[in-house]
Amino acid sequence: MEQKKQTIAVIGGTGALGSGLARRWAAAGYPVVLGSRKAEKAVQAAEEMNAGGFPHAVRGMANGEAAGAGDIVVLTVPFAHHEGILAEIREAVQGKIVVDATAPLVPPKVGRVQLPESDSAACMAQEALGENVRVVSAFQNVSAHKLDGHEPVNCDVLVCGDKKEARQVVVDLIAPLGLRGVHAGPLANSTAAEALTSVLITINRLYKTDGAGIRITGNLENAPVGSPQAADARP
Amino acid sequence: MEQKKQTIAVIGGTGALGSGLARRWAAAGYPVVLGSRKAEKAVQAAEEMNAGGFPHAVRGMANGEAAGAGDIVVLTVPFAHHEGILAEIREAVQGKIVVDATAPLVPPKVGRVQLPESDSAACMAQEALGENVRVVSAFQNVSAHKLDGHEPVNCDVLVCGDKKEARQVVVDLIAPLGLRGVHAGPLANSTAAEALTSVLITINRLYKTDGAGIRITGNLENAPVGSPQAADARP
Numbered sequence: 001m002e003q004k005k006q007t008i009a010v011i012g013g014t015g016a017l018g019s020g021l022a023r024r025w026a027a028a029g030y031p032v033v034l035g036s037r038k039a040e041k042a043v044q045a046a047e048e049m050n051a052g053g054f055p056h057a058v059r060g061m062a063n064g065e066a067a068g069a070g071d072i073v074v075l076t077v078p079f080a081h082h083e084g085i086l087a088e089i090r091e092a093v094q095g096k097i098v099v100d101a102t103a104p105l106v107p108p109k110v111g112r113v114q115l116p117e118s119d120s121a122a123c124m125a126q127e128a129l130g131e132n133v134r135v136v137s138a139f140q141n142v143s144a145h146k147l148d149g150h151e152p153v154n155c156d157v158l159v160c161g162d163k164k165e166a167r168q169v170v171v172d173l174i175a176p177l178g179l180r181g182v183h184a185g186p187l188a189n190s191t192a193a194e195a196l197t198s199v200l201i202t203i204n205r206l207y208k209t210d211g212a213g214i215r216i217t218g219n220l221e222n223a224p225v226g227s228p229q230a231a232d233a234r235p
Numbered sequence: 236m237e238q239k240k241q242t243i244a245v246i247g248g249t250g251a252l253g254s255g256l257a258r259r260w261a262a263a264g265y266p267v268v269l270g271s272r273k274a275e276k277a278v279q280a281a282e283e284m285n286a287g288g289f290p291h292a293v294r295g296m297a298n299g300e301a302a303g304a305g306d307i308v309v310l311t312v313p314f315a316h317h318e319g320i321l322a323e324i325r326e327a328v329q330g331k332i333v334v335d336a337t338a339p340l341v342p343p344k345v346g347r348v349q350l351p352e353s354d355s356a357a358c359m360a361q362e363a364l365g366e367n368v369r370v371v372s373a374f375q376n377v378s379a380h381k382l383d384g385h386e387p388v389n390c391d392v393l394v395c396g397d398k399k400e401a402r403q404v405v406v407d408l409i410a411p412l413g414l415r416g417v418h419a420g421p422l423a424n425s426t427a428a429e430a431l432t433s434v435l436i437t438i439n440r441l442y443k444t445d446g447a448g449i450r451i452t453g454n455l456e457n458a459p460v461g462s463p464q465a466a467d468a469r470p
Contacts, residue, residue: 111420111424112420112421112423112424113354113423113424113426113427114423115350115354115426119348119350119354154452154453155452158434182438183437183438183441183442184434184437184438185346185347185433185434185437185438185441186347188347188348188349189346189347189348189430189433189434189437191348191350191426191430192348192427192430192431192433192434193434195424195426195427195430196427196431198420198424198427199393199419199420199424199427199428200451202418202419202420202424203417203418203419203420203451203453203455204453206418206420207418207453207454207455207456209453209454209455210453211452211453211454212451212452212453212455213451213452213453214449214450214451214452215449215450215452216435216438216447216448216449217389217390217446217447217448217449217450218389218438218439218442218444218445218446218447218448219442219444219446220438220442220444220447221442
């Protein structure tokens with residue numbers, strides 16, 4: 001018996017990364033809600049996306065409402081809007097898992113690591129949302145355009161969070177996207193993934209490609225308890 | 236006509252990472268000097284290493300002397316000794332390239348990212364050594380034991396530095412080790428590689444492996460001018 005799939009709200013879901021994730025989750029059968037600063041924009045993006053014909057139609061709403069409608073809330077917003085949007089969704093996400101994909105890029109030198117004072121956007125989110133929210137960070141190193149189409153993506157997703165169970169929920173949500181989620185430790189370790197985003201932007205520029213990503217090498221078959229492999233084995 | 240190979244001094248060269256790098260460079264025909272806090276220890280390590288029968292015998296010296304004897308100076312020391320050793324070699328490395336492999340690990344939680352105030356050990360080295368030294372960071376993500384034997388290592392090396400020519404010298408020194416060096420931008424970007432070390436330590440623990448490393452995916456064939464490919468084409 002398949003478990004009922006949780007509803008995923010993608011805040012900033014009309015952007016390139018957000019819409020790529022939303023489309024892949026919808027195609028995998030997840031109920032998806034797109035959030036945008038303007039509800040109309042989200043509604044329109046959802047309508048366009050639904051031309052794909054998903055098991056559950058994607059819905060569009062203003063960010064605050066979308067955060068309320070989601071069981072799991074994914075943040076894909078520019079760093080410049082991060083703080084404001086955290087304040088906007090704070091009430092609606094209490095008790096939930098919030099997946100923060102924010103890389104703290106500082107224009108114009110987005111290819112240069114320039115960390116915020118706390119060293120991590122995800123740690124800022126945890127601070128802003130409070131201890132009843134389980135913040136997990138992920139997706140900082142996935143180029144949006146790689147999510148076009150349906151093929152598996154040659155990139156791993158570092159998943160950081162202080163609660164292992166919440167991290168596992170996110171790792172399990174990554175496999176249906178055609179990516180591999182890797183447990184990468186506490187939320188403080190998000191710094192590595194956030195900093196790596198600028199490195200990948202630099203590599204894209206220096207090597208004249210737009211496809212740089214990362215893979216974790218080594219034998220990761222002995223996955224942690226509650227891993228995707230274990231989840232797959234459920235009746 | 237082959238260019239004369241530069242002498243590489245490995246400071247902290249009796250440690251696991253340092254001796255692994257030294258042995259592979261010696262096997263590839265580079266003159267190598269091992270530095271240690273005690274000269275006798277370096278001499279003994281060099282003698283043991285020379286049982287390998289290299290084109291140039293490895294020499295052992297105290298760190299300060301070794302730094303003077305190298306054309307290129309590689310630092311493979313624990314973060315706790317980093318500051319002291321920088322002061323010790325400062326005079327001897329003026330005008331040279333210093334390759335800093337230091338990850339700012341803070342025991343006992345070495346699997347947790349805990350960056351120094353400046354966000355980067357390599358930036359601390361640049362500050363300590365002064366502007367006449369070209370600091371390049373590399374090797375933070377290579378497990379020492381992977382350098383055992385002679386096989387290519389399934390791990391990329393992020394190479395950061397503010398001077399592109401100096402970075403290129405280091406990228407060119409990495410290929411003979413059986414690793415791939417990747418230009419990763421300015422020295423500030425070393426933060427990503429330094430933070431990633433704790434992530435890889437965590438992954439090793441969680442996935443019960445000791446071999447986690449990273450690969451940069453994507454098409455890196457359009458390598459920057461002066462790349463290894465270009466270097467290989469020299470007569």
